[in-house]
Amino acid sequence: MDWSIVKYFFSQRLNERSQSKLSNDRYDSVFIGVAALGSLFSRKDVTITELHLVQSARSKLEADIQARPSFDIVTGWILRVIYRRMTALPYPTWLASCTLVHLIEASGVCHELSASSFAQNSLNDHDLKTDLVGIA
Numbered sequence: 001m002d003w004s005i006v007k008y009f010f011s012q013r014l015n016e017r018s019q020s021k022l023s024n025d026r027y028d029s030v031f032i033g034v035a036a037l038g039s040l041f042s043r044k045d046v047t048i049t050e051l052h053l054v055q056s057a058r059s060k061l062e063a064d065i066q067a068r069p070s071f072d073i074v075t076g077w078i079l080r081v082i083y084r085r086m087t088a089l090p091y092p093t094w095l096a097s098c099t100l101v102h103l104i105e106a107s108g109v110c111h112e113l114s115a116s117s118f119a120q121n122s123l124n125d126h127d128l129k130t131d132l133v134g135i136a
Helices: 003-019 030-041 048-063 071-089 091-109 107-113 120-134
Strands: none
Touching: 003 030, 030 048, 030 071, 048 071, 048 091, 071 091, 071 120, 107 120
């Protein structure tokens, strides 16, 4: 995985979000998930801040599930599953993983990735989606 692409997309979205006056954005669950993982790896013990981040991300993700979820929601769920695989018991982690797989299917990302017609300027986006689905 080319992490420079991921870093570019993330920093671009972070800049857009910091300039936005909206109080709610679908990508917020991704920002919160990254913060929770950062907190997990920066300390030995779980902090109350980390627990609040995890709960906030969960609430946001569950509130944003729609008939056809966006790839931003799928990305947030990927981060949630990664966090749970490192911290939670097997059964709740399995449930989160199953939810993620169903959301990927419902979002249509797999169908997009299997289609052969992609615009040249969306190649990086295609690579990112392929890598994230592979991680899931």
